[in-house]
Amino acid sequence: MFKRLPGDEARNLVSTTPDTAVVFRPAVVTTPAILTIVILTGRMLARLIRTIWRHPIATVIPAVLGALWYFYGWPLAASLSGTVVLALTSWAFLDRPSFARLIGYRLLAWWRLVWIYRRHWQPVMIVSGLGRHLRGRDYLPRLVKVTCTSWADVVTVRMLKGQAVKDWSDRTDHLAQGFGAKSCRVALSHAGRLRLTFPRSDPLASPLPALPIPQEPTVGPVEIGKREDGRPWRLKVHGTHVLVAGATGAGKGSIIWSVIRSLLPAVRAGLVELWALDPKLMELSYGRALFGSRYAATPEECADLLDEAVCVMQKRAARFAGLQRSHTPTVEDPFVLVVVDEVAFLTAYQSDRQLRQRISAALATLTTQGRAVGVGVLAALQDPRKEVMNIRNLFPDKIALRLDESEQVDMVLGDGARDRGALADHISPIPEIGAGVGYVRLETSPEPVRVRATYVSDHDIRAMADTYAPHGEAA
């Protein structure tokens, strides 16, 4: 019989029996013990140097305490460590954010690296198919580092040679379950390196109240909510067109009203005009006074208002031709924002064919040519299928709120968005938890970002109308 050696697979060798004339035996070269000892010591030293290099503070503290104990006895070492612990505890109580940033999250990251990620790395990689077990050896992607933020663990990984981002984004569910998280998002950080985000808590779980109306007139990007990483969510409205897609009750109204609210000082200064199309006669009618005469509800009125916007756009384009290539809002040429609630009412669900074609043509003209001359469209939509909204790709910026089906996510945010973690079909239908929550793709990155819009209540809208409605229009 063959003796099994590391790396050998005895079953693949020609088997021998006692009466076989030729017996195959693997050549066994014995390594001198001293060589093995030298190699192991070298490895240990290299690891020690690497640890000191990577974690200088964490290594200096026990080394200093050990030295004190050795030279001056344990009482001094114990009292010094007690003082350090007391100082750290007081710091944590007095200035929690700075303590968390400099000490707390680092300790947490180390703990989670050891206890969650390193401990489960091998089984999760093998079972999910991201690692391979070949000829008795494991070939695993490298766990480079773990950092913690207030709401998530960010795990940096070096992929195996030959792996693609898609291999990982297809297995987000395996990764999330494997490491005990609710979800996982995958993003490419450098060539061959990935950033996996595992949320620990949901910072967007409770509704956000309406933000104060800005002091200064601004056309954006306007602050309308919060991003998952705690930063303000600012939406560009001037120089683009925005499509908000979400099932009924997803909170499309909160995005529309948050945008309107932050543009009000600019409206008062004459730099912005808000034109409203409200075919459902629900959402925008509440603050109708804010739109003055630029408010339309019946399909005929909506078609007329859209034609008027096209007319403004074309006149401006003729004036700007050869003189300027982009628009700066002024009192003479304000930014016109055409707000459309449930655009499908005017396009897909409109029974009058002629009217439908007229509206679709006007919307297509505005979304293809309006950007550069200061005419923008902000449209809300329940069903993002192409049959319902065939011009959805003319909107450069799209927001996916809660959607009914997983396929709809890529229809709104583009191919691969759901695989990269835009789980808009998993957003809670409970309004307190999920209304106004959605995913966006920012200009700077293809990765979807989770956001929540502020909730502008009926009371806020009434107050806005009372203060900002054009003269003589107050409700």
Ligand SMILES: Nc1ncnc2c1ncn2[C@@H]1O[C@H](COP(=O)(O)OP(=O)(O)OP(=O)(O)O)[C@@H](O)[C@H]1O
């Ligand atoms: N940002 C938000 N935060 C918290 N709750 C919200 C938010 N937006 C909306 N809600 C709650 O969810 C309910 C539904 O919101 P809204 O009417 O805006 O949804 P919608 O997407 O416009 O629905 P529909 O298409 O049926 O009009 C609101 O009555 C409100 O109670």
